[in-house]
Amino acid sequence: MLPGIYLIDAIGPFFRGCEGRRINWSKIHFTRLATSGPEREEQWKGIREDLRTFTREVAAAGFTAVTLDDLAHLAAHPLHDEETAARIAVLREEFAVLFEIVRGAGLDLYLTSDVLPVSPGVEAAIGEDREKLECYYRELVGGMLADFPQITGIVLRIGESDGVDVKDPLRTRLHVRDAKETNRLLHDLLPIFEKHGRTLILRTWTVGAHRIGDLIWHRRTLADALKGIDSPAFILSMKYGESDFFRYLPLNRAFFRTPHRKIVELQARREYEGAGEYPSFIGWDCEQYARELQGDANLAGISVWCQTGGWHRFRRLAFLEEDGRDFWLRLNTRVALRIFRYHESVEDAVAHVVGAEKAPAVLELLRHSETVVKELHYIGEFASQKLFFRRVRIPPLLHVYWDCLFINHAVRKVLRHFVTDPERALREGEAAYALFPRMIELARTADLPVADIEHWRDFCHLVRLARRYYFLPFEPELAERIRASKKAYKKAWPSDRRQRYRIKINFEPFKVKRQTLGWLSSLLLRRQRGYRLIDHVFTLNLLGLIFRLIRPGKSKAVPKFLRKSAMGVDALFR
Structure with missing residues (x-):
């Protein structure tokens, strides 16, 4: 001790x-x-x-x-x-x-x-x-x-x-x-x-x-x-x-x-x-x-x-x-x-x-849960990248944030820009999701909260559908399946009975060209801790001034969770 x-x-x-x-x-x-x-x-x-x-x-x-x-x-x-x-x-x-x-x-x-x-x-x-x-x-x-x-x-x-x-x-x-x-x-x-x-x-x-x-x-x-x-x-x-x-x-x-x-x-x-x-x-x-x-x-x-x-x-x-x-x-x-x-x-x-008797089953369950978190919630290739914007390190998890899962075209474009091996991301997600039947079996064996694993399974079904949307060619059938799965999730886990995630779906095109996104990311984001010359001139100083003048943090074009939670997006530009 x-x-x-x-x-x-x-x-x-x-x-x-x-x-x-x-x-x-x-x-x-x-x-x-x-x-x-x-x-x-x-x-x-x-x-x-x-x-x-x-x-x-x-x-x-x-x-x-x-x-x-x-x-x-x-x-x-x-x-x-x-x-x-x-x-x-x-x-x-x-x-x-x-x-x-x-x-x-x-x-x-x-x-x-x-x-x-x-x-x-x-x-x-x-x-x-x-x-x-x-x-x-x-x-x-x-x-x-x-x-x-x-x-x-x-x-x-x-x-x-x-x-x-x-x-x-x-x-x-x-x-x-x-x-x-x-x-x-x-x-x-x-x-x-x-x-x-x-x-x-x-x-x-x-x-x-x-x-x-x-x-x-x-x-x-x-x-x-x-x-x-x-x-x-x-x-x-x-x-x-x-x-x-x-x-x-x-x-x-x-x-x-x-x-x-x-x-x-x-x-x-x-x-x-x-x-x-x-x-x-x-x-x-x-x-x-x-x-x-x-x-x-x-x-x-x-x-x-x-x-x-x-x-x-x-x-x-x-x-x-x-x-x-x-x-x-x-x-x-x-x-x-x-x-x-x-x-x-x-x-x-x-x-x-x-207790020693339960430990083997609990440990196996926890090893599987570790895989689900790291390979299904997170997208390993993106999460492993060291990215900085102004004075903050970019979070390694973008599409699941607090109690929200974002399935929209903007997230799709950003992830497709940073993930160079989408096939691997898809395989890892599907393999992780396949662990749920064994996890539920282990939870029953160890007398752990089985309903928690079942809820997580149903949420992760939406997460893996979201990953398919992010990385596969867009198909209307997948969009309909996502909407139907969201409806089934809400019915199975009503918010008045237990807390559940909010699923934010928007398939409207994000009107930023791929080339423009690449140019903006190279300008605004850096892969080193130290500041570049462009950061001292533009990102840290001029960009902050522009932001304060136009105040996009007050605009409804900015997602509500960025405007109304924590200190608001404005804090990033002070």
Whole structure:
């Protein structure tokens, strides 16, 4: 057993009964938390009960700490308007009880914070004065650490803020724009943490906005941001790859380029791979990353996201489902922990979780599920390519995103441009789909959720039909089969009975010629991390200006999920 920080997010209890067709899982929905009347007592009683269950489960599994959201809604400040201040006062009362539950379970407590939160009162008093805003934020942090000794530290996120769908009057916005400002922020905050004996954890995750948008992969940006940072109160937290939580990403070499203590971030509830609706197993990836990180990475621990992430309709709550519907989430979470903390192999970790008798069948099922994810959900040739646009690495999965499968001519043209061996892609997809009968048989043998595999099979039938549409000559009969299969899928898995994918079909021609697409891709995309001359002149500067002038991110010609989810496509061009 290795000492260290074994961190897991604990926001699941706040999503019990969350309504809406699609849910923002990036942070607690503070606007739906009751602050008065009988509803307050009923809701918070349920949250407390769920948090006791959750903390008991994860502590028994071997986790040592949890994260809760968030500084903005719990830190009092005299500049807040009266309504905001009143809500914060109630939330502080309720969260103080939750903090004691966490500490009572023997777990350390970390609070998340986006840089920088503002309320209507703060905006009215300070406006855009950056120096005053940073002073205000330091006061928030210092006051919170002084008021709540239960807090072990704060996890800062500087590269992403509240999504465009968040209607909370207390909102966060991107404040730090480059490495120099990041470095100054750290130098200003660390003395506060050192004074209080707490820990500041900086996440390198960004969505590509501003010059700091390449922090997750650009070695010079990272080095400049951490220049002169030498404090026992500081830890760096990084996702395992150079993009979001996708497959086909090699370990980020930034783990070996700085001397600071580091945490590797993992995602058990795979936001782009069903969010726990089926076995999207991460064990073998974790084993590979753990093996590589045994070098000079100066690893301080891991952070496992078991609930946080994504905009989708999938609703399973990790460690809180009484009927075992969270099995795949529990399995991913516990196996990841056992690999990193106890240095177990995947086989030993799975056997520890499910028992030695079931382990052979479960492991065979998981090996098949790994094949289905990597060879049917993803298109291996495309996913293996290293592509960058402006300050972000292009996701290796385009046609399945959150809870949507896109079957349209635009996706078809893009994939046909980048995939040079469509026959291989078709063969791999068909072979992977053929594994489902055996997987269902194994699920029955091991007494696992068979319905989850059946749902996945029916969805993957649409995925393989989509692949045929992408790579075979277009035939009206295939289009009709896709439409009929979508109708059958919706009938078999009605959204009012269980959550399912949305199938977005559009066979209308995408009016961009193949030659034009090739020219645009060579202009806008690059296969190297470093910026080309054309990037400095056009892609990073002029293109951003053009985008801000014409504002296509507001146009209905841009898919709604790009406009209305996360920070919107506009963030890419800041």
